[in-house]
Amino acid sequence: MSIYGAIRSPRAIYFGAGQRHALPAIVAGLGSRVLLCSDERFNQDPMLGAIRDGLEGAGLRTELYDGTIAELPLACIAEAAAKARDFGPDVIVGIGGGSCLDLAxxxxxTLTHGDELSEFYGEFKVPGPVLPVVAVPTTAGTGSEVTPVAVLADPVRISKVGISSPYLIPEVAVCDPELTSTCPPGLTAVAGADALTHAIEAFTAIKHPTDPGRALQQVFIGKNTQSDAQARIAIAALAGNLAAAVADGGNASAREQVMYGALCAGQAFGVAGTAAAHAIQYPVGALTKTAHGLGVAVLMPYVMDFNRSACGPEFAEIARLFGITQGEEAELADAAIEAVAELFATLGIPRTLAELGVPVERLDWVAEQSLLSARLVNNNPRPLDLAAMQQIVQAAHAGDRDRLRRH
Incomplete structure (x- = not known):
């Protein structure tokens, strides 16, 4: 592959234990009236409360919205925006998991360009810069602190919808792994599995011709040199440390590596995009009300088996990033899929869509709805049509990956 790529990133990323203590100086450089977007955990966690104290101690005015609801229904966004309007912030700090960061x-x-968010659904619909956002993740999964994406739930739509624009990339990301120390094992597992699927789907996304201007016309440009570099770092960090972080939440080194992996995965897919596992998860999540990270992790081994014929070299490299070095390339490619499946099983991720609660009679509906995510479908390295989607969801429901290897 010739060298081709794009980098879209916050103006600054500060990573490392204790970096949260730099927030007063960082935020003061952007404004003096600060809206904090978080959830009900904010007032229960002394580390988060200390962040607000530090901002106010630096002379900044703060207002807290702590009503973030997972998956971000429109009513939650409207409530937060109304509170923000009354306060009049000039900088917004998102503190929490992916939904808190997306809300910010x-x-x-909304404050910059208006309340009708449906005008911005899709790619490159945001007309210009927005109020500066400082993103402070407390989980290691979505990578929202560095991505151009915000996902929400519109009651008119069956599945979640996304707004994708470089203008949504936070101005600054502050990634302090100490903030994940209270993250429970189940959430650590699901968030980390989400990050690994981001990295794998970015690394194996379709390769487009290196057309000048592609990155000016598409937010997600497929597999490229820059995203590959970030994806490799992410896969290695997560493969080597996610299980340890789940087994022992006090393992500071593992926590650090998992947060770094999630950050790099976000930078990878924020340019390359994701693919089939994410496309299928949207209707699965709508049907079962299960967490996004859980759904994509269940689907990832099946999608990898489906894509195996189009991604042999990439899968072999994934195996090596997992520490598997013995075997021919074809054997390594197979080993990569097994390694991902085994890691997720170790984390307690269900193996099938049936275990997530998807009824067998809704499988064709899931396949049909998955195809509506055209951006994700078109980003898959192997072409997807209804028959292909049906193969994947049926195999994932039955727990029969062999049927995908026969096609």
Missing amino acids: KLVAL
Whole structure:
């Protein structure tokens, strides 16, 4: 592959234990009136409360919205935006998991460009810069602290919808792995599995011709040199440390590596995009009300088996990043899929869509709805049509990956 790529990133990323203590100086450089977007955990965690104290101690005015709801229904966004309007912030700090960070982006968008978010659904619909956002993740999964994406739940739509624009990339990301120390094992597992699927799907996304201007016309440009570099770092960090972080939440080194892996995975897919596992998860999540990270992790081994014929070299490299070095390339490619499946099983991720609660009679509906995510479908390295989607969801429901290897 010739060298081709794009980098879209916050103006600054500060990573490392204790970096949260730099927030007063960082935020003061952007404004003096600070809206904090978080959830109900904010007032229960002394580390988060200390962040607000530090901001106010630096002379900044703060207002807290702590009503973030997972998957971000429109009513939650409207409530937060109304509170923001009354306060009049000039900078927004998102503190929490992916939904808190996405909420900060969407409130910044609403205050700058209007309440009708449906006008911005899709790619490159945001007309210009938004209020500056500082993203402070407390989980290691979505990578929202560095991505151009915010996902929400519109009651008119069956599945979640996304707004994708470089203008939504936070101004600054502050990634302090100490903030994940209270993250429970189940959430650590699901968030980390989400990050690994981001990295794998970015690394194996379709390769497009290196057309000048592609990155000016598409937010997600497929597999490229820059995203590959970030994806490799992410896969290695997560493969080597996620299980340890889940087994022992006090393992500071593992926590650090998992957060770094999630960050790099976000930078990878924020340019390359994701593919079939994410496309299928949207209707699965809508049907079962299960967590996004859980759904994509269940689907990932099946999608990898389906894509095996189109991604042999990439899968072999994934195996090596997992520490598997013995075997021919074809054997390594197979080993990569098994390694991902085994890691997820170790984390307690269900093996099938049936275990997530998908009824067998809704499988064709899931396949049909998956195809509506055209951006994700078109980014898959192997072409997807209805028959292909049906193969994947049927195999994932039955727990029969062999049927995908026969096609």
